[in-house]
Amino acid sequence: MGVNIAELVEPKETSLEAISGKIVAIDAYNTLYQFLSIIRQPDGTPLQDSTGRVTSHLSGLIYRTTNLMENGIRPVFVFDGKPSELKAEVIKARSERRAEARRKWEEAKVLYPEEAFKYAQASARIDATIVEDSKTLLTYLGIPCVQAKAEGEAQAAYMVQKGDAELVSSQDYDCLLFGAPIMVRNLSATRRKAKPDVVSFNELAEKYRITRGELVDIAILIGTDFNPGIKGIGVKRALKLIKKHHSIERLLAESEIEAIENYELVRDIFLHPDVNESYEIVWGTLDEKKVKEFLCEVHDFSEERVSKVLEKIEPQKTLCSQQKSIEQWL
Amino acid sequence: MFEAKIDAIVLRECIESITAVVDEGKLRIAEDGLKLRAVDPANVAMISFELKRDAFDDFHFEKGSDAEAANESPAATEVGIDFNKLQGILGIGGSDEVNLKLDEQAQKLFTRMGSLAYTVSLLDPASLRKEPKVPELEFPVQVIIKTDEFRRTIRAAEKIGDHIMLGVDGDEFYMEVEGDMDKLRLGLRKEQLIHLTPGTLHSLYSLDYVAAMSKGMSHADNITLNLGKDYPLQVDFEVADGKGKVSYLLAPRIESE
Numbered sequence: 001m002g003v004n005i006a007e008l009v010e011p012k013e014t015s016l017e018a019i020s021g022k023i024v025a026i027d028a029y030n031t032l033y034q035f036l037s038i039i040r041q042p043d044g045t046p047l048q049d050s051t052g053r054v055t056s057h058l059s060g061l062i063y064r065t066t067n068l069m070e071n072g073i074r075p076v077f078v079f080d081g082k083p084s085e086l087k088a089e090v091i092k093a094r095s096e097r098r099a100e101a102r103r104k105w106e107e108a109k110v111l112y113p114e115e116a117f118k119y120a121q122a123s124a125r126i127d128a129t130i131v132e133d134s135k136t137l138l139t140y141l142g143i144p145c146v147q148a149k150a151e152g153e154a155q156a157a158y159m160v161q162k163g164d165a166e167l168v169s170s171q172d173y174d175c176l177l178f179g180a181p182i183m184v185r186n187l188s189a190t191r192r193k194a195k196p197d198v199v200s201f202n203e204l205a206e207k208y209r210i211t212r213g214e215l216v217d218i219a220i221l222i223g224t225d226f227n228p229g230i231k232g233i234g235v236k237r238a239l240k241l242i243k244k245h246h247s248i249e250r251l252l253a254e255s256e257i258e259a260i261e262n263y264e265l266v267r268d269i270f271l272h273p274d275v276n277e278s279y280e281i282v283w284g285t286l287d288e289k290k291v292k293e294f295l296c297e298v299h300d301f302s303e304e305r306v307s308k309v310l311e312k313i314e315p316q317k318t319l320c321s322q323q324k325s326i327e328q329w330l
Numbered sequence: 331m332f333e334a335k336i337d338a339i340v341l342r343e344c345i346e347s348i349t350a351v352v353d354e355g356k357l358r359i360a361e362d363g364l365k366l367r368a369v370d371p372a373n374v375a376m377i378s379f380e381l382k383r384d385a386f387d388d389f390h391f392e393k394g395s396d397a398e399a400a401n402e403s404p405a406a407t408e409v410g411i412d413f414n415k416l417q418g419i420l421g422i423g424g425s426d427e428v429n430l431k432l433d434e435q436a437q438k439l440f441t442r443m444g445s446l447a448y449t450v451s452l453l454d455p456a457s458l459r460k461e462p463k464v465p466e467l468e469f470p471v472q473v474i475i476k477t478d479e480f481r482r483t484i485r486a487a488e489k490i491g492d493h494i495m496l497g498v499d500g501d502e503f504y505m506e507v508e509g510d511m512d513k514l515r516l517g518l519r520k521e522q523l524i525h526l527t528p529g530t531l532h533s534l535y536s537l538d539y540v541a542a543m544s545k546g547m548s549h550a551d552n553i554t555l556n557l558g559k560d561y562p563l564q565v566d567f568e569v570a571d572g573k574g575k576v577s578y579l580l581a582p583r584i585e586s587e
Contacts, residue, residue, distance in 0.1 A: 321583035324582055324583065324584055326580070330462050
């Protein structure tokens with residue numbers, strides 16, 4: 001998913017401690033999707049409550065997101081809005097892939113269980129209930145939720161540009177195309193599995209001497225969520241072409257490529273994304289009672305485990321205060 | 331010319347009340363007695379000190395003849411004193427009475443306690459901080475409490491945390507401190523206090539300062555706490571059997587995210 005420019009970027013390993021104190025705009029769908037695909041039982045069955053409702057995402061939010069907070073990181077979740085029409089193809093393809101994966105998973109559970117988890121992961125999908133549940137839990141945890149107009153990553157990148165957040169957290173590199181100056185990956189992964197790493201757009205731009213516009217054109221050539229790209233052109237070739245000609249228009253003029261559909265529209269999506277400019281980041285306070293009610297009573301989480309994580313993120317008992325000067329009153 | 335005689339215990343009590351906030355300051359000597367107003371180096375606390383001439387067994391003051399005749403304010407002289415040093419000397423004095431004599435020309439203060447004579451070099455007033463303005467504050471709440479009760483709570487609080495909350499909740503005055511692990515709260519109802527203006531407010535203060543101040547007030551029977559919401563604390567008490575007055579002013583800590 002997302003644009004495949006992994007070959008170009010050189011992520012630098014970091015740690016939660018290093019990001020401590022920073023406000024991180026998290027691509028909510030990206031993160032929830034990870035939770036839903038990874039947090040599963042060995043046979044691929046997602047976590048469920050006693051009435052059969054999926055709770056993998058809630059588990060991820062309560063245990064992994066609180067881990068960020070415990071490390072002093074201040075997450076803001078940015079939820080996708082209405083997807084661009086250009087994404088319809090990708091969405092359709094994904095949904096077909098999911099359906100196929102779901103069918104294979106059912107089959108695998110019986111025939112070759114060792115494959116089941118893989119197919120189950122691929123069948124993970126986010127529905128309205130999952131989004132609603134996630135927002136409810138985040139609100140009870142005191143974590144702000146921001147609604148994007150379209151792409152969550154674009155909104156997150158915009159928030160960093162505005163200075164309201166310091167990093168975009170996402171697993172894929174689209175946020176760089178959307179203008180995120182710096183992004184972090186693997187924030188919600190367990191420490192054992194993957195260490196968080198950061199990618200700075202400036203470093204990337206300096207390394208290849210390309211602009212954001214050029215990077216977007218490279219992405220369009222190889223294919224994005226909004227266009228299929230040109231068959232046979234990979235990252236290296238695309239980089240070479242753009243470095244030489246600087247834009248898709250010139251590539252067309254020089255007949256390096258024959259045609260590319262909608263490239264101007266796609267470019268516009270990345271360079272001038274439709275964002276919610278009047279967003280508000282509202283820091284709430286942890287409502288322990290409501291978190292427990294929601295997770296333990298409604299969704300059958302272990303009260304003991306939930307209490308334990310909540311303890312860790314409880315606001316410091318000692319008051320944070322600042323000494324004033326007496327001069328103010330003289 | 332300034333020459334005076336004062337009970338050693340009274341003088342010690344006065345000096346201790348000053349050193350609770352500042353080490354040095356400009357002491358204003360006038361016909362009606364001594365005055366001092368000074369802010370601590372960190373700009374967090376201020377002391378106003380006043381000792382009337384009748385606190386002394388003997389008190390002579392005359393503004394030097396070379397002083398400006400046109401001076402409209404009551405004749406006074408200002409001397410820079412290292413109170414910390416003076417307090418140390420008084421501690422070993424062992425005498426009932428202290429004689430003080432100022433030599434403005436030589437910039438020395440001669441103190442004599444029985445057979446012990448001690449010459450204190452004065453500090454150059456120009457090297458000392460400017461005297462602060464008189465604050466104009468309005469306190470919605472006033473609490474009068476026995477000094478011992480206040481000091482005992484502060485001593486306990488020091489073992490627990492760094493900041494102390496002083497507040498009034500209806501008819502109750504409370505002092506509260508929270509540490510990482512423990513919490514201490516003293517709650518006194520109106521009838522357990524000498525006086526209380528009912529209200530609902532509190533402010534937070536650095537315990538270091540409050541603890542230092544509580545040492546300076548140890549000789550007073552009662553203290554008056556003037557409080558507001560996120561507002562300075564003013565503690566008033568008497569020294570020298572009511573012939574002196576001390577006011578401490580302490581800037582609050584403001585709670586923030």
